[in-house]
Amino acid sequence: MTGIKVGQIVGRSSYNCDILFRVKNIDGNNAELCGEDMRLVADAPVDDLIIIKEQDRKRMEKIQRQKEESCYHLFRQDRKLIRERNEYQVTSGYTKKNSYFEVPGKVLHLDGDSLYLKKCTQVYDRLGVPVYGVHMQEKEMPLQVASLIEMVRPDIIVITGHDSYSRSKGEESDMKAYRNSGYFVDTVKEARKVVPYMDHLVIFAGACQSNFQSLLKAGANFASSPERVNIHALDPVYVVSKVSLTPFMERVGAWDILKTSLTGKQGIGGVETNGSLRRGMPQYMNEE
Structure with missing residues (x-):
């Protein structure tokens, strides 16, 4: 008897425990795992x-947190440069004392994992990106996305959760070989029925090993995973936050999102897209 229980943090012996998993469900001798x-x-x-073991888990988590913090600080540096450029433009090269305010693009984040959603929301808050987060199973997303878009009126939508590709079930082009890519594709298509234009609603879709080509073909601006590799839980956050905090008259290119992602070009890709941030004048104070 192994003593494995739902909710425990485990590794796979056959993979040298390279990834930490949460046990989601156990059926006989088979366990369903979530990264x-x-x-x-x-x-x-x-x-x-x-x-x-607790000490091994803490050690592995410390390494992961260091990577996340490094990515966060790189993003903040990039954001600082954009703000300095905006201030230079608004003040006509610092020759006028014009005050202004910024309205970042609003994100609707659909996530198949409630713990990941909480983690992502915390990072959005740190970055100053307005977000409306919804947890639901991936199979429910195509059914709910249209009404959520109408209710939230987002500038950007994230469609993510968990996924995987099994070579034994088919070629990379075969949707049956993926755990949840089909649901993600259908969700993108439903979203595009509501807002057809890519710069009116920016879409990130996918998770680990997702069918990148099919997601882009369905209408996503950015997606995972070009080389069917695993992506980090926070990768979608940094991709869409870059769009949210970039002025709408500027373009966000593929390189712009890759340099602040945790995974890189093997796991994330897309097409150039307009930013969503808008500037206004004069500056005002919000009343709580």
Whole structure:
């Protein structure tokens, strides 16, 4: 008896415990796993699982947090440069004392993992990006996305959760070989029925190993995963935050999002897109 229970943090012995997983469900000798930091869902025999000791878990989590903080500070540096450029433009090269305010693009974030959603929301708040987060199963997303767009009126939408690609079930072009890519594709299509234009509603879609080409073809601006690799839980946040905080008269290119992502070009890609931030004058104070 292994003693594996739902909710425990485990690693797969056959993969040298390279990824931390949460045990989501156990059915006999089969366990359904969700990545603790990666947007990956996997099945594994219970007897292949190893419970990660607290000290090992803390060590691995510390390394992961360091990567996340490095990405955060890189993003903040980039944001600072944009703000300085905006201030230079508004003040006509610092020759006038014009005050202004900024309205970042609003994000609707649909997530198949409630813990990831909470983690993502915390980062949005740190970055100053307005977000309306909704947790729901991936299969529910195509049914709910249209009404949510009408209610929230977002500038940007994130469609994510968990996914995986199984080579044994088909080629990369075969949607049956993916756990949730089909739901993500259908959700993008439903969103585009409401807002057809890519610069009127910016869409990020996908998770670990998702069908990148199909997601872009369905109408996503940005998606995962070009080389069917795992992506970090926070990658969608940094992609759309870059769009949210870039002035709408400027373009966000593929390189712009890759340099502040945790995964890079193997896991994230897309097409150039207008930013969503708008500037206004004069500056005013919000009354609570």
